[in-house]
Amino acid sequence: MKKRSLTDLRKEIDGINLSILDLLSKRGEFVQEIGFLKAEKGMETFNPTREAEMLEGILKKNRGPYSNDSIKKLFKHIFEASMTLIEEEVHKEFLFSRKSKADNSVIELSGSVKIGAGKPVIMAGPCSVESLGQMEKIGSYLSSCGVKIMRGGAFKPRTSPYTFQGLRKKGLEILREIADKYDLRIITEVMDPRHLDMVAEYADILQIGARNMYNYELLKELGRVKTPVMLKRGFMSTLQEFLYSAEYILSRGNGNVILCERGIRTFERWTRNTLDISAIPILKNESHLPVIVDISHALGRTDVAIPIAKAALAAGADGIMVETHYNPAIALSDGDQQLSLPEFRGLLKEIGMLNEDGIDLM
Amino acid sequence: MKKRSLTDLRKEIDGINLSILDLLSKRGEFVQEIGFLKAEKGMETFNPTREAEMLEGILKKNRGPYSNDSIKKLFKHIFEASMTLIEEEVHKEFLFSRKSKADNSVIELSGSVKIGAGKPVIMAGPCSVESLGQMEKIGSYLSSCGVKIMRGGAFKPRTSPYTFQGLRKKGLEILREIADKYDLRIITEVMDPRHLDMVAEYADILQIGARNMYNYELLKELGRVKTPVMLKRGFMSTLQEFLYSAEYILSRGNGNVILCERGIRTFERWTRNTLDISAIPILKNESHLPVIVDISHALGRTDVAIPIAKAALAAGADGIMVETHYNPAIALSDGDQQLSLPEFRGLLKEIGMLNEDGIDLM
């Protein structure tokens, strides 16, 4: 073989690159035509049998030097890019995506409380609703600090079937009573599609817990209502899975979705979970939905709540969820991670979110 | 201070040890009495306020040399042991436990197919039910190999709301038709408490997928029926959480529970998940329930299916679940992890579970 110089060889390759590009463009146009045709006829875009046939045809003609394996991979990428071409329209409609909606979504609650509008929010309250007296103490305190959104579990997903499972309907009633008395909005969990209508009657925001992030039938139901939904990231879920779960709700018609990062499960044992701080800016980049950080479940301890709340806000979070109880030592669940009310007030002050007009009632 | 020898000091300590023991025993008896009293009155065993008061009383009297922190910890351990005393009765009734039932549970299906009876079983079939033709090909083949239990998803939990979600009711009908034709038992997934009765009408075993292991409201519903349930371990779940989820079903009245290990999520990227092989003997030690290993989801690849199936059986598994399709390349889901039918036959042969009377139809 006559020896060519590196420069010559590179020129040849440059030429081939452009020829391949040209063929790809032509191919793309045909693919689009097929896409329209199929859309008209209501046919499925993806046809694995056709792909298998194409690959077979191509590999039969492969004379090297690329191995069949390499050629197969390259054409799979070309097929994929073609699928993407067709689906791009759909994709533009991936409803969580910034590509489908450039501006931040703002979730509006009653009393002009807004989530995602630039000013961070606080969601605070006990792990579980335990009694009217408990919620009275907590609700009045929160209100005095200027908090607008109160959390409290009426339906509790508990590891053991024998531990306290929440006051259920009674808990919802207590929440509503206190919320109305102190001008608070309620966020509370729903765990079962059959409870959805009942919970939605009492709640201002429906919470989907980390354990239910993959409960797709429940997510679909949430698309039916208009009540805002806060979807927590599963503690072993990738960010992609998280956004796709949000899409389940959005795609069924409920656009009021809030994302909540609450820590992922790792090997580290000094915290209950590991707060994935990078999730905040990445979710904000990928999606227009508001992002809240639940620092209590992320940490499972209260001593570093203040620096972590600051970090979450610095990373761009639209708000902080934090558990607080008038006496964490006797809480029916998660005592270790609930701040006492004065500790909670201290946190608010440190992050500049204590409403100075509030009067400390304790 | 007069200096005592090591031997003398040790004798003193030995004496104190026994005095502490004596006091602990007396304490235990009082605790038991309280336990009975509370049980009579229907009071909660655990009373955090009382514990807080006791601790306070004790710490007030602490004169050292142990720090308050150390004393607090020691008494917390004593309180815990006391709780255990009371709960031991309950615990004996932790229904999954070998302490409540020493003998292996055997799950009986129609046609005398037994799971957990010593001879391992195979559960095989495609990821998703796609068409009658597909299931015909697979069902007849499985039957020819002597397989008795066929898997196939009619309801599919999919990461994206836009991918194939299963044929749902139509899929169940296809499964039943093929199963009846080829004398197969059906295992298929149920994802929503509202579908339970419908799925139970068609299925011999109800599968709860890994994503729903924490779906406690669904688990409770499964306690209502008598159909056997195979509960998959969440890919993010500890073994303790897994057993507690089983308890949700058992405690509501359905004793026919099968456990399924299917891999956990780790940082390793050459397998889809990491099969937790140790889970098998540990679950068998802790519980009388049968343990099946789903090697397809654990691996996400087919090339090492045979050694891993062997390992699972060697570790004590009561059976293997494996995905197989007549043409994995065109499967609507999970193509990479489904064995072709001849590969599946090869696996059966290698693990000594090919029924020699079966005739290979392909």
Next chain:
Amino acid sequence: MKKRSLTDLRKEIDGINLSILDLLSKRGEFVQEIGFLKAEKGMETFNPTREAEMLEGILKKNRGPYSNDSIKKLFKHIFEASMTLIEEEVHKEFLFSRKSKADNSVIELSGSVKIGAGKPVIMAGPCSVESLGQMEKIGSYLSSCGVKIMRGGAFKPRTSPYTFQGLRKKGLEILREIADKYDLRIITEVMDPRHLDMVAEYADILQIGARNMYNYELLKELGRVKTPVMLKRGFMSTLQEFLYSAEYILSRGNGNVILCERGIRTFERWTRNTLDISAIPILKNESHLPVIVDISHALGRTDVAIPIAKAALAAGADGIMVETHYNPAIALSDGDQQLSLPEFRGLLKEIGMLNEDGIDLM
């Protein structure tokens, strides 16, 4: 049995609690005496044979109602508390601990550059030293931004033995030359105890990479020198292991240790590692050593560097390490995670650390 009331039973228990406390205190005093005795004779504190004998003696006398298992556990806790009593002195000398030194450690470098003194620092530079020309461009730029500490790898721990392993001694010379020219301090990695003296000759701070956090023989060597050491957390290490590794260096006589959180390995795939933001305040609480956050290795991407740098500082970090290169696309290693110089300048500005006297040279 005559039935006693709950109140009576509780009084009995309260009495027993105090008797146990009294015995524990006496026991503690004997244990301390033994501790002193052993210290005098240079005997090991922990004697497992003695513990085994004590346990045996105790269990023989156990008459219930606590199970042997419970009693064993309780006494193990008592033994442990006793060990702690003795070791508390030692513990106070756990050199990394805030208990041994309440004030923040400040690491001083030449030119009055201080780490841990309240004002956060920036450590910036390329992943690898590649050439004098490269370092000239980067060093002059950093200097113009007011950066005082430059990073750059001369010895590179690379996954494959066939990829670029660093310029080694040549790289150190380049680093020093540029550093001297632009009044920068150098941080660079040492991987082998045999290279320590050579690297220490050129470097102002010795970096121990995440892969070497468990390289205890190397850590011991670092105790020999006085050069400050920045120890990176292993990407699969608990915080406890991390602090214990720091103790290896401190305990051999080098008190100039800086801790560096750089992300841990999890299942999430949109970032190279998961930055453990909680590690920052927890390490600051547990230890007096400064804590730096390496955002480049934590993220493996550059698009969210600014919010994550802000979060790290908000969480209390004493500084940020970040990789920057004059042309990341052609970097010999880690191109994806290196900021371009203007991007780096943008980051400095956003976090308020751009030295306004610096002149932008590009």
Next chain:
Amino acid sequence: MKKRSLTDLRKEIDGINLSILDLLSKRGEFVQEIGFLKAEKGMETFNPTREAEMLEGILKKNRGPYSNDSIKKLFKHIFEASMTLIEEEVHKEFLFSRKSKADNSVIELSGSVKIGAGKPVIMAGPCSVESLGQMEKIGSYLSSCGVKIMRGGAFKPRTSPYTFQGLRKKGLEILREIADKYDLRIITEVMDPRHLDMVAEYADILQIGARNMYNYELLKELGRVKTPVMLKRGFMSTLQEFLYSAEYILSRGNGNVILCERGIRTFERWTRNTLDISAIPILKNESHLPVIVDISHALGRTDVAIPIAKAALAAGADGIMVETHYNPAIALSDGDQQLSLPEFRGLLKEIGMLNEDGIDLM
């Protein structure tokens, strides 16, 4: 636009596919030519600047319908395939790979003890060498069971600098004395390149612990000697990183490398680590090197040692490493995971590896 039928459009696409294939093949040939040219001149294969230029040239000409992003991705795949073409030669020389050596490597020790020759081996002994008496008891017992390879740590990598670090040289002497007396081969850890020659003088197999898998300078040193090396997988390492670490040793001239899977770190807490059983067949497929499974470190408990040893062998392991001590309760390290000698004998019997000629001495 005239409307073409699906069939027509597909024919067009089939034609384009083959034209693209043709161009790829031509491109591949040029790439190979460049590869040879570069090899001659000793130039680096990978040239990121050239790739950046090519991409730029291509994107300038992109007229759609594929987005620039899609085209960029496709060409990156083409570039990657081209790199692979060139590196395939190198790859064939990746020394751990089955592509470079199809037959299993067999490691021969004195006395015709072979590892990887088909018959599995046992490596047993205590975590740490503690005294001559201890090793005498254990060595004589192992020998009586027919064990040929004894483990025992003289250099111990310990989390805390204040816990027992091994007897070091004294430990090596004890090991050798007992080994010679009972005709055993010794495997023991080396942690520092400076100790290598000394350890190699006493040991038959040099062990690299999980914590040192990334200690590349140490691995390079091991390439210098001929003594067999057992490399443990880091508990945080992917299989790819593991094989690449083996390559460090192989590429420096020592072909006697044994791989050891010992569990990876996960969130599960009922075992110390999670044994990655799939690693065994995957490593055996990828590499010709023998694979040993350390069940003690993987489990951190002894009660399921037998089923896990069986599983490891069923998955294709070339041997089992297990810790055993004459009295685990008083062991100076890792007491919880060491089998007593009779338990160890029971394990050997269960897995069919008890040498019947051995006489039980205890």
